[in-house]
Amino acid sequence: MECRDAVEIREAAVLRLAGELPARDGAWLDAHLAACRACAEDAARLSRVWDALDDGAPTVPSRPFLEETEARLVAETARRSVPPLPSAPPANVVSFRPRGERLVGSLLRAAAVLLAAGGGFVLARMTAPAEGPAPQVADRIPVASQRTLDVSRALPDLSNRPRLANVAFSPADASGRVGVSFDATTRYTVVGRPDQKGIADLLVYLMSGAAETEGARGKAIELVSQHLRAGAAASPEVVAVLAETLRNDRNPGVRKKAVEALVKLPPSEAARDALILALRTDENPAVRIVAVEGLARIAVALRDGATLDALRTKAADEKENDYVRVQAAQALSKLEL
Amino acid sequence: MLMASARREPEEHVDADEDRGFLLMVRRGEPEGATELFRKYSVAVFRYADRMLGNRSEAEEVAQEVFLKMIARVEQYDGRASVASWLFAIAANASRDRLRRSARRSAVSLEAVAEVATDDPLADEALAVRERRDLVRKALAALSPDQREALVLARYHGLPYAEVAKALAISEGAVKTRIFRAMEKLRDVVSQGGPTWNAVTP
Numbered sequence: 001m002e003c004r005d006a007v008e009i010r011e012a013a014v015l016r017l018a019g020e021l022p023a024r025d026g027a028w029l030d031a032h033l034a035a036c037r038a039c040a041e042d043a044a045r046l047s048r049v050w051d052a053l054d055d056g057a058p059t060v061p062s063r064p065f066l067e068e069t070e071a072r073l074v075a076e077t078a079r080r081s082v083p084p085l086p087s088a089p090p091a092n093v094v095s096f097r098p099r100g101e102r103l104v105g106s107l108l109r110a111a112a113v114l115l116a117a118g119g120g121f122v123l124a125r126m127t128a129p130a131e132g133p134a135p136q137v138a139d140r141i142p143v144a145s146q147r148t149l150d151v152s153r154a155l156p157d158l159s160n161r162p163r164l165a166n167v168a169f170s171p172a173d174a175s176g177r178v179g180v181s182f183d184a185t186t187r188y189t190v191v192g193r194p195d196q197k198g199i200a201d202l203l204v205y206l207m208s209g210a211a212e213t214e215g216a217r218g219k220a221i222e223l224v225s226q227h228l229r230a231g232a233a234a235s236p237e238v239v240a241v242l243a244e245t246l247r248n249d250r251n252p253g254v255r256k257k258a259v260e261a262l263v264k265l266p267p268s269e270a271a272r273d274a275l276i277l278a279l280r281t282d283e284n285p286a287v288r289i290v291a292v293e294g295l296a297r298i299a300v301a302l303r304d305g306a307t308l309d310a311l312r313t314k315a316a317d318e319k320e321n322d323y324v325r326v327q328a329a330q331a332l333s334k335l336e337l
Numbered sequence: 338m339l340m341a342s343a344r345r346e347p348e349e350h351v352d353a354d355e356d357r358g359f360l361l362m363v364r365r366g367e368p369e370g371a372t373e374l375f376r377k378y379s380v381a382v383f384r385y386a387d388r389m390l391g392n393r394s395e396a397e398e399v400a401q402e403v404f405l406k407m408i409a410r411v412e413q414y415d416g417r418a419s420v421a422s423w424l425f426a427i428a429a430n431a432s433r434d435r436l437r438r439s440a441r442r443s444a445v446s447l448e449a450v451a452e453v454a455t456d457d458p459l460a461d462e463a464l465a466v467r468e469r470r471d472l473v474r475k476a477l478a479a480l481s482p483d484q485r486e487a488l489v490l491a492r493y494h495g496l497p498y499a500e501v502a503k504a505l506a507i508s509e510g511a512v513k514t515r516i517f518r519a520m521e522k523l524r525d526v527v528s529q530g531g532p533t534w535n536a537v538t539p
Contacts, residue, residue: 061383065397074368322380
C-alpha cells in the first residue's frame with residue numbers, strides 16, 4: 001500500500017537529487033525515509049535513475065565544426081567594428097624633421113632592460129625629437145595641445161615616462177596604419193604600421209607595463225600579435241615580454257591576449273615553456289584553452305616529452321574544462337597514430 | 338535512508354561578470370568576445386542540442402545557430418539571466434524548432450547516438466555500460482520535449498531551477514513539475530530494464 005505522503009516525499013526526493021531541496025526540509029525527508037520502507041524504496045529507485053542519467057562518455061563536437069564556427073563568429077562580429085582611421089591626417093598634424101641615425105636607444109631594448117631589472121622602470125634614454133625651427137605647418141596651429149606623428153619621421157621623447165596615461169588605439173586604416181595615442185607633455189598620436197620599428201617598439205613598451213590600464217596593455221599585445229600573424233619573425237624580446245605577461249599579469253584578459261600571441265609564434269622552447277606553465281597553473285579556463293591549442297600544435301613540431309606530459313595530464317584531469325580535455329586528448333591521439 | 342544531493346557541477350567554469358564582459362565586447366564588434374564565449378560554451382550547447390535532438394550533425398548545426406544568434410541579438414540581452422542561461426534559452430528555442438520541423442521521432446535517432454558511444458564490445462562491463470546508456474537514452478527520448486529540456490538543463494548542465502526557468506521562460510514551479518514528472522516517467526521506463534539494469538545498478 002502506498003504511503004499517503006508518497007507524492008510529497010517523491011517530490012522532495014527529486015528536489016534533493018537536483019540540489020534544490022531547502023536545508024530545512026532535509027531532516028523531515030530523512031526522518032520519513034527512515035520510518036517508511038515504501039517511500040525509501042521509491043526514493044532509492046529515483047536515485048538510481050538520476051545516477052543512470054550520467055552518460056559517462058558524452059559526445060563532443062567535431063573539430064571541423066569548432067573551427068568553421070569560430071571563423072564565422074569572427075567574421076560576423078567584425079562586421080560590427082568601429083570606423084577606421086581617417087585616410088588623411090588631421091588638420092593639426094605636426095611635421096617633425098626626420099631624425100635618421102640620431103634615433104638611439106630603441107624602446108624595444110628598453111623593454112628588455114625593464115624585464116631584466118625585475119620590474120623596475122629603468123628607461124633607456126630616447127633622443128627627443130629635433131625641435132629646431134618650428135615647421136611651417138605648426139605655425140598655423142595656435143595651441144599644439146595635440147600632435148599626430150608619422151612614425152617614419154619622428155617619435156616623442158618618452159624618457160622619464162615609465163607610465164603612459166590615457167592610451168588609446170585607432171583601428172587600422174586601408175593601408176594598415178594604426179594610431180597609438182597617449183598623454184605626455186601633450187596629447188600624442190603616433191601613426192604607422194605595426195611592423196614599422198617605431199610603432200613595434202612602442203607597442204612592446206606598452207605591453208611590458210608602460211600602459212597604465214589593462215585595456216591598453218591588452219590592445220598593444222593584440223596589435224603585436226596581428227603583426228606577428230603577418231609573418232614577421234618575433235624577436236626574443238617580444239617572446240620574453242609575452243611570456244612575462246602570461247605569467248604575471250593579474251588581468252585574465254591581458255593574459256589571454258598574451259597567450260594568443262604566443263601560440264602564433266613559430267614553435268620554440270621559450271614559447272612552449274610559457275604555454276605549459278599557463279596550462280598547468282592559470283586559473284582562467286579561457287587562457288588554458290588557448291594554451292592547450294598552442295601546445296597541440298607545438299607537440300606536432302617538437303614531439304618533446306614535456307609537451308606530451310602536459311597534454312596527457314590535462315586529458316586525464318577530470319576537474320578540467322571539457323574543451324581543454326578534448327583538445328588535449330585529440331592532440332595526443334593524432335601524435336600516437 | 339539518506340539521499341545525497343547529486344547536482345552536477347556546472348559543465349563550464351561560469352564567471353558571470355567575465356561572460357558579460359565578453360558579451361560587451363561582442364556589442365563593440367570585438368571578435369574575441371564571441372570566440373571566448375564560443376570556446377567556453379560550445380561543448381555545453383552542443384551537448385544540450387545533442388541530448389534534445391539525438392543527432393550529432395543537427396546538434397552542431399543548432400550550436401552554430403546559437404552563437405550566430407548571440408551576435409545578431411546581442412543588443413537584446415537584458416542581463417536578467419546569466420549569459421549561459423541566455424545561450425541555453427536560444428539553444429532551447431532552436432532545438433524546439435528542429436523538433437517541430439522534423440518528421441522523425443527523436444527516439445529513433447537517440448538510439449543511433451547510443452551506438453556511437455560504443456566501448457570495447459569484448460569487455461562485459463563495457464557492454465553492460467553501453468546497454469545501460471542505451472536504456473537511459475531511450476527513456477530520455479520517451480519524455481516530452483518540455484520535460485526533457487528541463488531535465489537536461491538541470492541534470493547534465495548543472496543549472497539551478499531558477500536558471501532553468503529563465504532559460505525556458507517558464508516559472509520555477511513549472512520547472513519543478515516538469516522535472517518531477519520526467520523523473521517519474523524515467524523511473525517507470527528504466528525499472529523495466531531487466532537484468533542489465535539491475536546488474537549495473539544494484
